[in-house]
Structure formats: C-alpha cells, structure tokens
Amino acid sequence: MKNVETILSExxxxxxxxxxxxxVSAPPPGSHDETSAHSTTExxxxxxxxxxxxxxxxxxxxxxxxxxxxADLKADFQLLASRAELPAALKKIANxxxxxxxxxxxxxxSNFASASLGLPVLETDKGYDxxxxxxxxxxxxxxxxxxxxxxxxxxxTRSAGGRALSVLPPHHIVIARREQLVADLPAxxxxxxxxxxxxxxxxxxxxxxxxxxxxxxxxxxxxxxxxKKLTIFCF
Amino acid sequence: MTVTLFIPCFMDALFPRAGISMVEILExxxxxxxxxxxxxxxxxxxxxxxxxDEARTIAAPVLEKLKSAEAVVIGSGSCGAMIKKFYPELFKxxxxxxxxKQVAARTWEFSDFLVSKLGVTDLGAKFAHKVxxxxxxxGLRELGxxxxxxxxxxxxxGLDFVELKEESCCxxxxxxxxxxxxxxxxxxxxxxxxxxxxxxxxxxxNDSSCLxxxxxxxxxxxxxxxxxxxxxxxxxx
Amino acid sequence: MSFVSEFKTRASEKSRDLRHRSVIRTALRxxxxxxxxxxxxxxxxxxxxxxxxxxxxxxxxxxDEHLVALTSKLEARGTKVHWxxxxxxxxxxxxxxxxxxxxxTIIKSKAMTSEEIHLNHALEKEGFTVVxxxxxxxxxxxxxxxxxxIVFPSMHLTRGEIKDLFQKELGDAPSDSPEELTMVARxxxxxxxxxxxxxxxxxxFAIAETGMISITENEGNARLTAALPKTMITLMGIExxxxxxxxxxxxxxxxxxxxxxxxxxxxxxxxxxxxxxGECDGPEEWHVILLDNRRTELLADAEQRDxxxxxxxxxxxxxxxxxxxxxxxTYGTTYSGPVGAVITPHLRGLQDWKHLSNASSLCGACxxxxxxxxxxxxxxxxxxxxxxxxxxxxxxxxxxxxxAFVASRPVLWSFAKKFGRLTQPLQRLVTGGVIDPARQWTKxxxxxxxxxxxxxxxxxxxxxxxxx
Numbered sequence: 043m044k045n046v047e048t049i050l051s052e053x054x055x056x057x058x059x060x061x062x063x064x065x066v067s068a069p070p071p072g073s074h075d076e077t078s079a080h081s082t083t084e085x086x087x088x089x090x091x092x093x094x095x096x097x098x099x100x101x102x103x104x105x106x107x108x109x110x111x112x113a114d115l116k117a118d119f120q121l122l123a124s125r126a127e128l129p130a131a132l133k134k135i136a137n138x139x140x141x142x143x144x145x146x147x148x149x150x151x152s153n154f155a156s157a158s159l160g161l162p163v164l165e166t167d168k169g170y171d172x173x174x175x176x177x178x179x180x181x182x183x184x185x186x187x188x189x190x191x192x193x194x195x196x197x198x199t200r201s202a203g204g205r206a207l208s209v210l211p212p213h214h215i216v217i218a219r220r221e222q223l224v225a226d227l228p229a230x231x232x233x234x235x236x237x238x239x240x241x242x243x244x245x246x247x248x249x250x251x252x253x254x255x256x257x258x259x260x261x262x263x264x265x266x267x268x269x270k271k272l273t274i275f276c277f
Numbered sequence: 278m279t280v281t282l283f284i285p286c287f288m289d290a291l292f293p294r295a296g297i298s299m300v301e302i303l304e305x306x307x308x309x310x311x312x313x314x315x316x317x318x319x320x321x322x323x324x325x326x327x328x329x330d331e332a333r334t335i336a337a338p339v340l341e342k343l344k345s346a347e348a349v350v351i352g353s354g355s356c357g358a359m360i361k362k363f364y365p366e367l368f369k370x371x372x373x374x375x376x377x378k379q380v381a382a383r384t385w386e387f388s389d390f391l392v393s394k395l396g397v398t399d400l401g402a403k404f405a406h407k408v409x410x411x412x413x414x415x416g417l418r419e420l421g422x423x424x425x426x427x428x429x430x431x432x433x434x435g436l437d438f439v440e441l442k443e444e445s446c447c448x449x450x451x452x453x454x455x456x457x458x459x460x461x462x463x464x465x466x467x468x469x470x471x472x473x474x475x476x477x478x479x480x481x482x483n484d485s486s487c488l489x490x491x492x493x494x495x496x497x498x499x500x501x502x503x504x505x506x507x508x509x510x511x512x513x514x
Numbered sequence: 515m516s517f518v519s520e521f522k523t524r525a526s527e528k529s530r531d532l533r534h535r536s537v538i539r540t541a542l543r544x545x546x547x548x549x550x551x552x553x554x555x556x557x558x559x560x561x562x563x564x565x566x567x568x569x570x571x572x573x574x575x576x577x578d579e580h581l582v583a584l585t586s587k588l589e590a591r592g593t594k595v596h597w598x599x600x601x602x603x604x605x606x607x608x609x610x611x612x613x614x615x616x617x618x619t620i621i622k623s624k625a626m627t628s629e630e631i632h633l634n635h636a637l638e639k640e641g642f643t644v645v646x647x648x649x650x651x652x653x654x655x656x657x658x659x660x661x662x663x664i665v666f667p668s669m670h671l672t673r674g675e676i677k678d679l680f681q682k683e684l685g686d687a688p689s690d691s692p693e694e695l696t697m698v699a700r701x702x703x704x705x706x707x708x709x710x711x712x713x714x715x716x717x718x719f720a721i722a723e724t725g726m727i728s729i730t731e732n733e734g735n736a737r738l739t740a741a742l743p744k745t746m747i748t749l750m751g752i753e754x755x756x757x758x759x760x761x762x763x764x765x766x767x768x769x770x771x772x773x774x775x776x777x778x779x780x781x782x783x784x785x786x787x788x789x790x791x792g793e794c795d796g797p798e799e800w801h802v803i804l805l806d807n808r809r810t811e812l813l814a815d816a817e818q819r820d821x822x823x824x825x826x827x828x829x830x831x832x833x834x835x836x837x838x839x840x841x842x843x844t845y846g847t848t849y850s851g852p853v854g855a856v857i858t859p860h861l862r863g864l865q866d867w868k869h870l871s872n873a874s875s876l877c878g879a880c881x882x883x884x885x886x887x888x889x890x891x892x893x894x895x896x897x898x899x900x901x902x903x904x905x906x907x908x909x910x911x912x913x914x915x916x917x918a919f920v921a922s923r924p925v926l927w928s929f930a931k932k933f934g935r936l937t938q939p940l941q942r943l944v945t946g947g948v949i950d951p952a953r954q955w956t957k958x959x960x961x962x963x964x965x966x967x968x969x970x971x972x973x974x975x976x977x978x979x980x981x982x
Contacts, residue, residue, distance in 0.1 A: 053585075053597040056752065056806045060578045063814035071564070071571035071820070071887065085757075086568035090764040093562040095555040095777070111777070147794075166794045172708050172742055192767070192778045204795040205741035209734050209781075227763035235759060242724060244591070244787040244796055245740070248766065250778040253734035257650035257668050258676055258692035260541045266649055266696055267703060268734020268781070284969050286921070290931050291962045293969035300973075312973050317927040323914040325876065327898030328906070334918040414877035446835045450875025455954040457522070457873050462958040463529035463839040464875065493959030 111193025115251030147203025354416020548775030587725020625716025
C-alpha cells in the first residue's frame with residue numbers, strides 16, 4: 043500500500059507544481075516573430091490542410107500523387123485493374139523471392155490473397171508463435187487507408203492482424219481497395235476517429251515506405267529492422 | 278529629410294571610411310545629415326553579456342539624444358537590431374519604455390533605409406570587382422534585411438556579384454569572439470573558406486563588426502581577399 | 515574540472531579538428547538538401563509553424579488538464595501510469611517493474627529521456643541486460659558513449675570506424691558498406707526482440723483527447739519493441755502532450771521535415787493501451803512513466819516556457835554553427851545544441867551551465883529553424899541576464915561598469931580612442947603572446963589598426979570648415 047500512496051502523492055506533487063507555475067501567464071505563441079499571425083482559435087491545427095503539401099482535387103490526381111510518393115519512398119505500388127489480377131501478381135513476387143511460407147490474418151481481401159498463393163500460411167488472428175512468424179518470408183495485411191499526400195498506408199491491430207505482422211516479416215504486402223485512398227493526413231485522422239472513436243485499436247500505425255535508416259553516414263539503407271520491402275496492391 | 282546618423286563605436290574608431298561614405302551618399306541624395314557627437318555606443322556589449330543595468334546606463338542617454346530625430350540611420354545591422362529590437366526589451370517596465378518603442382520605430386539600418394524608406398537603389402556607383410555578400414546575422418534575422426543590400430549592389434556598374442554557397446555566421450558575436458576564441462575562429466574559417474570558394478575579390482557586408490572578424494582572419498591567413506563595407510562600395514563614383 | 519573548463523577544453527580540441535568538421539558538414543549537407551525540398555513542398559511552412567507553436571502553447575499552458583485527461587484515458591484501457599518527479603524515482607519505478615517481472619533482458623528503442631536519467635547505466639549495475647535497438651544508438655552503446663545528436667546518434671562516425679567497431683565487438687563486419695553493416699545489426703537484433711522480457715520506449719507525442727502515445731521512427735525497431743515483449747515500458751517527459759488526435763496531422767509531417775527532411779518518417783505509431791480483448795498480440799502490461807525532472811521549473815519561467823514546446827527534432831542543432839564546430843559530445847549534456855543550451859541551465863543549474871548560453875554568437879539560425887517557433891537565441895540572452903543578475907562575475911561586471919561610465923561620457927570616450935591609438939603600436943610588439951591584452955583575439959586573428967582620424971574627428975573638422 044505504501045507504494046500506491048507514493049505514486050498518488052507524486053502525481054499530486056507534479057500537478058501541484060504545474061498549477062503553481064501556470065499562475066503566471068506566458069507570452070503568446072510565436073510573439074517574438076513579428077511576421078506571425080496571432081490568431082489563437084479553438085484548434086490552431088484545424089487548418090492544417092491549407093498548409094500541408096497540396097494533393098490535387100480529383101481522385102485521378104490523388105492516385106497519381108500516391109504513385110509518385112510511394113515510388114519516392116521506394117515502396118512498390120501496383121494499381122490493378124481488378125481483384126482478379128491479384129493472384130498472378132502476388133504469385134510472381136512469391137516465385138521471384140522464393141517464398142516458402144508467409145503470414146496473414148483473416149479478412150475478405152487478405153483471405154483472398156492467401157488462398158491464391160497455395161503456400162503454408164501462419165494466421166495471426168487467434169494467437170501465433172513469434173518464432174514461426176520470424177521464419178515467414180512475407181506478411182500480408184489489409185489496411186485502413188492509403189494516403190495520397192504521403193504515399194503511405196495506415197494499419198491498426200484490427201485491420202492488419204495485430205502489431206507484429208506488418209513489421210516482423212521481411213516483406214510487407216498490403217492489399218487495399220481503391221476507395222480506401224484518402225487525400226491527406228487530416229482526412230486519415232478524421233477517418234480513424236470516425237471509425238474507431240468508441241474503442242480504438244491499441245495500435246495505429248502510419249507506415250510510410252519500407253523500414254529504413256540513415257545512421258551510417260546519413261546514407262539510406264532499407265530494411266533496418268522492419269520490412270526491407272513494402273508492396274501495396276490496390277484495385 | 279534630416280537623417281541622424283548613428284556611428285557605432287567600432288566604426289568610429291576603426292572604419293571611419295564607412296561612416297564618411299554614408300554621409301556623402303545621404304547628402305548627395307539631398308538629405309541633411311546630423312551626427313550627435315555625444316553618442317558613442319549602443320550598449321550592446323554589456324547587454325549581450327547579461328549586464329542589462331550597465332547597458333541601460335549607456336542606452337538611456339542615447340535614447341534622449343535620439344528622441345526628436347526624424348530618422349535614425351545606422352551602418353550596422355547589429356547596432357540597428359540593438360536599437361530596433363532590443364531597446365524596447367531593455368527598457369520594458371521602465372519610464373523610458375514608450376520612448377524606446379518610438380525611437381525603435383524611427384531607426385533604420387543603412388541599406389534598408391535607402392531601399393525601403395527612400396526608394397533608392399541606383400546610387401550611380403562604379404566598382405569593377407567580383408564581390409560576394411555576407412549577411413550579418415543581426416541584420417538578417419533580427420531585422421529581416423536580405424534583399425536591400427543585393428538590390429543596391431545590383432545597380433553598381435561593373436560589379437560582378439556572386440552569392441556564397443552557404444549562409445552562416447562569421448563567428449564574431451561580440452564578446453563571444455574573445456570568450457570562446459576557438460569556436461569563433463572555427464566559424465570564421467568556415468566563412469572565409471566559403472568566400473574564397475566564390476573567387477570574389479571582396480566580401481561586402483552591411484556590418485563592419487562581422488567584417489572586422491573576417492578581415493582579421495583573412496589577414497592572418499595571408500589571403501588576398503578583402504572586406505569592404507557596403508556604403509564604401511556604393512560611394513565609389 | 516568545472517563544467518565550463520571541460521567544455522572549453524573539448525570545444526578547443528573539436529573546433530580545430532578538421533576531420534570532425536568535414537564529417538559533420540558532409541552529413542548535414544545531405545540533410546539540408548532534403549529538408550529544403552520537403553519544406554518547399556508545404557503550401558505554407560510558415561503558417562504550419564505558427565499553428566504548431568499555438569498548438570503547443572495551448573498544450574503547455576493547460577498542461578495539468580491535459581495530463582489528467584491523458585492518464586484517465588490511458589488507465590481506462592488498462593495502462594499503468596506512473597509519475598516521477600526526478601530521475602531517481604523514474605529509475606526506481608522501472609527497476610521495480612523489472613524485478614516484479616523477473617526480467618533479465620530489456621530491448622530499448624530510442625528515448626532521450628532514458629539518457630537524461632542515465633537509465634542504462636543504472637539497470638546494468640543491477641544486473642539487467644539492456645540492448646539499444648536503434649542502429650545509431652546501438653553503435654554508440656557499443657562504443658560506451660552517449661548519443662552524439664538527439665536524432666542522429668552516430669553521425670560523428672564514418673563507415674570505416676563502424677566497421678572496425680562491429681569487427682571488434684561483434685566479430686562480424688563483412689565490409690564497410692552501410693548496407694552490409696546495417697544488416698549485421700539487423701541480424702543481431704532480431705532474436706533479441708523475440709527473447710527480451712521487456713520492451714522499453716520513449717514517446718514523441720501524448721494525445722490528451724484519446725489517451726495515446728505516438729512514437730516516431732524510421733527503422734521499425736520501436737514497432738517491434740512495442741509488439742513482441744510481454745511487458746512494455748514507456749518513459750516520457752510531461753511536456754510531450756498535444757491536445758487533440760488530429761493535431762498529429764500537422765505535427766508528424768513537421769517533425770519529419772524539420773528533423774530528417776522526410777515527408778513522414780517511416781513509422782508513426784499511436785499506442786492507446788496494452789493488448790486489448792480480441793487482439794492477437796502486443797504486451798500484456800504497459801507502464802507509462804511521466805517524468806518531471808525539473809520541467810516544472812522551466813514551466814515556472816513564463817519568459818522561457820515555450821522551450822517546453824520542443825519536439826526534439828534536432829533542427830536547431832543541425833543549423834547551429836556552434837554545434838557544427840564543437841560537436842554533440844562537447845556539451846556534456848543530454849540535450850545539446852541551442853535547445854540544450856537553453857534548457858540545461860534550468861534542468862541542471864544556471865551557474866554550472868550558463869557557459870552554454872555564453873558560447874553562442876546569437877546568430878539566430880536556431881530560432882529560424884525551429885518548427886514550433888521557440889525563441890531560442892533570445893532565451894540564451896535571457897539566461898545570460900539571469901546568470902549575471904543572480905551571481906555577477908566580479909571583474910566582468912567591473913569592466914562593464916567602467917565601459918558604461920566611459921561610453922556614456924563623450925570626453926572620456928574620445929580620450930580612450932586617442933589612448934588606444936597611441937598604445938596600439940605597443941600591442942603590435944606582443945601580438946598573440948601571453949602579455950598581449952588582446953590575445954584571445956590576436957592568437958588567430960589580426961586586429962584592425964585604429965584609424966589615424968576617427969569618424970567623429972573627421973565630422974568635427976568638417977563642421978568647423980563648413981562653419982568658416
């Protein structure tokens with residue numbers, strides 16, 4: 043019980059110090075910079091869309107932007123004419139990379155993808171052995187959204203089979219529908235809020251390209267700890 | 278217009294040519310120039326070192342002298358920033374707070390005064406050399422002066438202008454240069470190397486204090502590259 | 515040795531080290547190119563900065579409310595929230611969790627807060643094995659040194675040095691190619707994620723509205739650290755809050771742009787709890803430790819409160835000519851560069867650390883680079899003022915008193931100039947030597963001669979002749 047008391051009191055002590063400190067008000071944000079607009083509205087970031095990189099109006103422009111951004115990130119984006127093209131495209135990768143097994147999760151798109159491969163599959167849904175997943179050549183997941191502005195995808199524990207599936211295997215394959223493309227980051231956050239606000243998945247991850255590092259002489263290397271490759275199929 | 282010239286202490290003692298050039302240029306443009314003899318220093322050295330009481334001792338009579346000036350013009354972005362930006366801060370909550378703000382509003386760095394206030398860029402100057410420009414940090418960032426000196430130089434006949442590849446501090450920083458000479462010198466070396474790389478004959482600046490530092494290094498290195506104040510270039514007829 | 519003389523000694527060595535200068539310049543040049551490109555892609559980087567400053571202002575100036583909201587949301591989903599006033603308490607909370615879990619190995623993703631409380635050293639002393647998983651952190655851990663830079667921990671090392679290090683410490687370094695060296699680290703680390711008992715992370719943002727902690731990274735090491743071990747611990751400063759979930763739409767790209775010149779870093783992940791019912795993996799327990807460690811003292815300084823807006827992007831370090839010449843280790847602090855020079859005197863004592871505020875030319879490149887508009891270089895001036903006011907240096911103050919006396923009296927001033935003109939030839943005789951009064955300058959630089967006729971003398975003569 044002593045421990046609990048200390049914890050409670052430390053919380054109150056810190057909050058007490060904060061409240062004491064805040065009795066004196068601070069100069070307004072950015073006031074040292076005369077060029078700044080002083081407009082503290084209810085939510086200063088609510089106009090983020092007007093300042094972030096532009097994304098274009100039409101869906102065609104946004105797909106073009108996603109394609110360009112994904113390429114810049116060294117992700118492989120394959121926009122398919124229809125779902126029927128997926129099995130052949132997937133099989134090509136599996137053959138080229140000599141997959142012997144892969145991991146996936148239950149879902150309409152991911153099931154369809156898994157079924158088309160005819161390889162041993164580790165399903166994460168009801169729990170799995172991590173060592174087994176580590177031996178998989180790829181992880182196939184669905185996602186919550188593709189973001190034109192960044193060329194990235196959003197996954198959650200619910201949409202993408204848990205926390206590890208999208209990051210442990212060396213090749214992450216995302217299967218998405220065209221209507222999952224959102225224009226920009228504000229739209230992605232709005233979508234997540236709308237979809238999950240009542241009960242958020244314990245992990246939401248914005249994945250923007252395959253894992254990378256520049257820690258050695260600032261030279262880009264892919265596949266630092268996460269996937270070396272990221273392929274996004276969309277139809 | 279009557280222009281009150283503020284001659285910084287180092288310009289007075291070390292670089293009088295820059296001040297004289299400013300006088301001649303302003304008079305040629307038809308303005309009356311006055312220069313109160315009583316003003317020696319803006320108070321920046323003690324201010325930057327944290328001795329604000331001592332800075333006020335110097336600055337308070339300066340404010341009084343400048344009280345009725347129509348326009349105060351300074352040939353240094355650094356001293357200009359002291360008056361325009363830091364006097365209001367220094368005199369905050371003192372009886373001179375309002376005066377500090379008023380004087381700040383009427384104070385101009387020389388190149389900015391010519392271009393923004395007088396609307397002049399062509400001074401009929403000739404200077405047949407390749408030059409590069411060093412932006413003093415105070416002028417650049419405290420006062421936001423970047424285009425004015427370039428606009429003025431672009432009109433100088435025979436002048437071949439080349440930009441530095443990187444924008445960086447020369448390492449002077451007032452008392453910093455004596456308190457941390459090794460860091461200051463390293464920064465200056467980076468600047469000199471960048472200037473040398475341009476192939477220019479002269480480094481021009483609107484701040485003599487930076488030029489003093491850069492020239493000090495160049496002379497020690499035996500470099501042929503020379504420094505010169507913007508006003509002196511603009512006064513070459 | 516005092517902190518200031520240690521700083522001066524190291525600064526002297528590093529600022530003369532041309533190899534160091536060139537390694538850092540090369541590394542930062544590639545950063546500058548991509549940063550400028552990414553900034554230009556924004557429709558308005560300046561408006562984004564202002565909005566980010568306003569958002570952080572709101573967060574910090576209502577910090578108590580946001581922290582209460584954050585913790586109640588976190589706790590509602592089974593996260594255990596701890597509060598630590600200082601490093602000792604934070605380390606004790608962490609050790610206690612490790613002992614309770616009978617843990618032996620801890621895998622860590624990058625966390626500057628853990629550097630701040632010297633966590634690794636404390637845990638190793640207690641017999642725990644601590645593995646840094648971020649490549650740069652792993653490299654400096656192998657070298658037994660602190661990170662060189664808050665975002666690029668190993669930027670001071672060349673590939674050759676890293677190859678030699680891997681060869682010596684891991685017995686595995688096929689070549690000096692960055693690619694192959696990275697793969698060595700990848701191989702070493704893979705099993706460690708799986709076998710570690712506890713995963714330890716920092717946090718970049720804490721969302722009060724939804725009770726989430728957002729972690730920004732590129733390598734995937736934090737994702738794995740937060741996915742595989744059974745227990746997860748997150749240590750984070752109390753200033754990391756953002757009011758709303760949607761604020762991340764602005765802050766994530768800004769952090770990536772300012773910090774690394776990326777549109778977004780590779781992984782930006784929001785955690786709102788340990789493994790939830792129906793989820794197939796993730797830690798069974800998640801402990802979040804909120805660290806004060808004198809941040810509330812900084813908060814109490816209204817003038818410099820905005821330094822708590824810092825999102826630790828490192829942009830101010832990257833543009834700082836002091837940092838670029840003296841290097842990260844010279845500071846002797848967890849947070850180096852301009853922001854370190856501003857906050858360290860608050861976190862570790864003004865008189866001991868005021869020299870960091872003095873070691874600046876006040877060029878203002880930092881303030882210009884800061885994505886949340888912290889008034890960094892003016893805070894350095896304020897630290898100088900506060901240090902002089904609370905404990906003036908006797909001779910320095912005396913010197914300025916004399917200077918002020920002379921400079922405010924025209925007759926004395928003009929006499930001083932004449933005196934200087936007369937004595938300067940004497941100074942020339944001893945230039946740069948130990949008895950040269952100007953030796954701090956003249957060791958490396960020439961002094962300009964005092965003009966035979968000062969401006970004021972010219973002006974007075976001219977007036978006379980005009981009067982005639």
